[in-house]
Amino acid sequence: MTSIGTGYDLSVATYSPDGRVFQIEYASKAVDNSGTSIGLRVKDGVVLAVEKLIQSKLLVSGANKRIQSADLHVGIVSSGLVADGRHLVNRAREEAQSWRDIYRQPIPGKTIAERLGQYVSAYTLYSSVRPFGINAIVGAMTDGVPSLHMIEPSGLFWGYHGCAAGKGKSVAKTEIEKLKLDEMTVREAVNEITRIIYTCHDDAKDKDFELELSWICAESQFKHQFVPKDIKDEAERLAKASLDDEMEE
Template identity: 55%
Template sequence: MTSVGSGYDLSVSTFSPDGKIFQIEYANKAVENSGTVVAIRAKDGVVIGVEKIIPSKMLESTSNRRIHSIDLHVGIGIAGFLTDARQLVLRARDEAKQYKQVYGQPIPIKVLSQRIASFCHAFTLYGSVRPFGCSITVVGIDSYGPQLFLIEPSGSCIGYFGTAMGKGKQAAKNELEKVKFADITCREAIKLVSKIIYSVHDEVKDKDFELELSWISTESNNVHQMVPAPLKDEAETLAKQALEEANM
C-alpha cells in the first residue's frame, strides 16, 4: 500500500509491527501544526498564553478563542483542532458540574484532568472512532495549590511546572527550562509567556496572530479569567521590544 502507515493506519485499534498506533501519531501532527501554547505554574497561580493564528483580517478578535473557562477555578488552553477541543471543553464542564452536585465542592484539578484524559483514551480503543486531534492544558487552583496538567490525544495526563504545545514547542521548552518556577510570580510569568510566544513566532512563514493570555492567581481571587488589558498590553510591548533588540 502507498499510505505512510502501510495499511496499519486504517484503524485506531491496530498496532503496527513497531508498536505504534498511527492514528495517534496523526493526531499529534495536527497539534504540532497548531499555534504555540505556553503555560507556566508560578508560586501564586498559573498563566496560559496562546498564539492564536488569524486566518482572515475580517475575523473578530473575540471569536475562535483557544482559552476557555471550565469552572470558576479551572481553565483550559487548546492546541490543535478547535472543533475537537470543543467536545473536551463541554465534557469538562459536565464533569465539573456533576462533581459539585454529588460532593458539594469544586472538582480538584487532578481529578478533572484524569477524567478528561480517560475520555480521550476511550477514543483510541475502538475502530469506529478516531482520537481527538488536539492537546489541552488544564490549569487551576484547588486545595493543593496551583495545578497544571497536559492532556495529549493518546489520553496521557501529566502534571508540569511549565509546558508548551504547537509549532514552537521545542524552542519554547528550551526557554522554560531556564525558569526557576518556585520563585516566579504570575505577573512575571505573563511577561515571560508573551516574550516566548513572540520569539517562537515566524513572521516570514506564519500568518498574523493574536496573543491570548489568561491567568488564575491570588490577584484574580483564584478565579480563572483573561488577563486584564493594561497588563496584557504591557507584556506585549515588552515582548516586542525584546524581539527587536534580539533582531538588531
C-alpha cells in the same frame, strides 16, 4: 520488524507489527501544525497563553476564543483542531459540574485532568471513532494550590511546572527551562509567557496572530479569568522590545 503505516493506519484499533498506533501519531502531527499554546505554574498561580493564528482579516478581533473555562477555577487551552478542543471543554464542564453535585466542592485540578485523560483515551480504543487532534493544557487552583497538566491525543497526561504544545513547542520548552518558576510571581509569568509566544512566532512563515492570556491567582480572586487588557498590552510591549533588542545584537 518495521512498518510504514500502509494498511495499519486505517483504524485506530489496529496495531502495526512494531506496536504503533498510527492514528494517534497523525493526531499529534495535527497538533504540531497548530499555533503554540503554553502553560506556566508559578508560586502563586497559573498562567495560560496561546498564539491564535488569524486565518482571515474578516474575523472579529477577540472572538473565537482558544482559552476557555471548565469551571470557575479551571482553565483549558489547546493546540490542534479547534472543534476537538471545544468538545473536550464541554466534557470538562460536565465533569466539573458532576463533581460539584456529588461532593459539594470544586473539582481538584489533577482529578479533572485524569478524567479528561480517560475520556480522550477512550477515543483510541474503537474503530468507529478517531483520536482527539489536540494537546490540552489544564490549569487549576484548588484551595490556593496551583496545578498544571497537559493531556496528549493518546490520553496520557502529566503534571508540569511549565509545558508547551503546537508548532513552536521546541523553542518554547527551551525558554521555559531557563525560568525559575518556583520563585516567579504571576505578574512576572505573564511577561515571560508573552515573550516566549512572540519568540516562537515566525513572522516569515506564519500568519499574523492574536495573543490570548489568562490566569488563576489572588488577583483574579482565584478564578480563571482573562488577563486585564492594560497588563496584557504592557506584556506585549515588553515582548516586542525584547525581540527588537535581540535583533539589534
